[in-house]
Amino acid sequence: MTDTGARRGLLIIVSSPSGAGKSTLSRRLREWDPSIRFSVSATTRAPRSGEEDGREYYFRSRDTFQEMVRNGDMLEHAEVFGNLYGSPRGPVEDAMHEGCDTLFDIDWQGGQQIRNSSLGKDVVSIFILPPSMVELERRLRDRGQDSAEVIDGRMQKSLAEVSHWAEYDYVLVNEDVDQCTEELKTILTAERLRRDRQPWLNEFVRKLNAEYEAQ
Template sequence: MADQAAERATGQRRGLLIILSSPSGAGKSTLARRLRLWDPTIRFSVSATTRAPRPGEQDGREYHFRSRADFLQMVERGEMLEHAEVFGNLYGSPAAPVEAALAEGADTLFDIDWQGGQQIGGSALREDVVSIFLLPPSMAELEQRLRGRAQDSDAVIEGRMAKSRAEISHWKAYDYVLVNDDVDLCEARLRAIVTAERLRRQRQPWLEGFVDGLMQEKDR
């Protein structure tokens, strides 16, 4: 396909906003990384947050670190596509880099929860959104994955499991739902979704001129 002949020589398609959500431990980070390895042109939406940087984190790489006052000013100015407060800290997706990517025909990947996805899905950019929810093969497997990290206490894991059930309850709000029982198969399906969504008629503005040209060609 050669990217539809380079989107018919620069008549380029409009970019996608790929929202990928899942409960903790369902494989979202792994599949997001694999998707970007498959197509390095997919950009990752770096969130802004009011929490302090952790050791090794860099501003603009893991997060855009902002003061609470600066973050709230961004919200007031309409500079956030979505935002929420989690455990006393604010998190949100800056709009400017996403809008620039759309205009350039580049896709942006969001690793956000259902609340953020709902906000973006209800925004002026909703026609550019494709939302995908990842499910674990079972709750027992999900708990095993969380315990396998050997990072959290039993109480923390119980809290994560309760939150996971709450997140899973919103699965019907998504365009696509994948069960991650085989990461390679799940990745292949994720790629197929992105490929199909890129080919939607409304995302290929060059088609109108191309078809007009076809209609004007004379029969031989």
């Protein structure tokens, strides 16, 4: 039996406009492979009732967060409604060294920062498109969570997000969630099997050569 050894973990970035199915697809991907870790963000906002540090978020003071940014300990970060959010580097690097993939549910700006980081060569980026803007708006309205004004704002933001589709390695149209899930699995399987992500191959081929020469 071939000992394939450990591979280096991947950083899987999945982005989409709100309502295109990113959260559902990310959940299904982790159900398919429970070894995939979800990147837990750090934030300066106060914990809400029932939230635990390290589960929903890493809750940090603004000074601590900014120090992490200065020290290069954040892969990406942004300020949203007065609070800072970002992806800590440490847990991601730990997962990579253990051969585990990390899944990021972030927007195009966060994805761009990670792709431009020192870990960029380990990134697999996937953008999820809706089948149409009409369908996207229908999904947002069917949620029954937002007012018409909020939905209009989300639709305007969606147009801006869609404009960045060409920056991603893969682009999927989520017309059928089952089919899109299978396409995600195919992408991840192929990326894991890339030659440069199989560190055991050099030694395996060396042994093949030695076996031939010994005959």
